[in-house]
Amino acid sequence: MMQPLTMLTNVAKARLLHSLLIQEIPQFLGYLNELTKTILNDKERIKAEWKDQLFGVDFWFDLAGEVHRVMAKYPKDLHKSPNVFADQLFDGYTAIFTAHALTQYVALGRHTDPKFKPAVDLLFG
Secondary structure (H helix, E strand, O other), X not given: OOOOHHHOOXXXXXXXXXXXXXXXXXXXXXXXXXXXXXXXXOHHHHHHXXXXXXXXXXHHHHHHHHHHHHHHHOHHHHHHOHHHHHHHXXXXXXXXXXXXXXXXXXXXXXXXXXXXXXXXXXXXX
């Protein structure tokens, strides 16, 4: 039996999103990779523009670095396996970065499946 939405962890939500809309995952992972590279390659500008966030800019850089390492370590599995996708990208503090990237991805209209945005809004909004 499925748990109520309010009881799902970020990992469970990500696993569900991957399972339901797997065809969108490669494009999202491409965007996520782009985003981490931009953040890691443009630290000075980001530091200068960082204002009153919930956490320090160095923590954000650490999260981007961790996501970048995960993507390099599991390139095929992140696409194919809902478990690897969810466990590696949406567990612990890493979920802060990845969930932010997911909401940005749909806010920018980068998704191709019209069902993807409502799914992200439902699960991570």
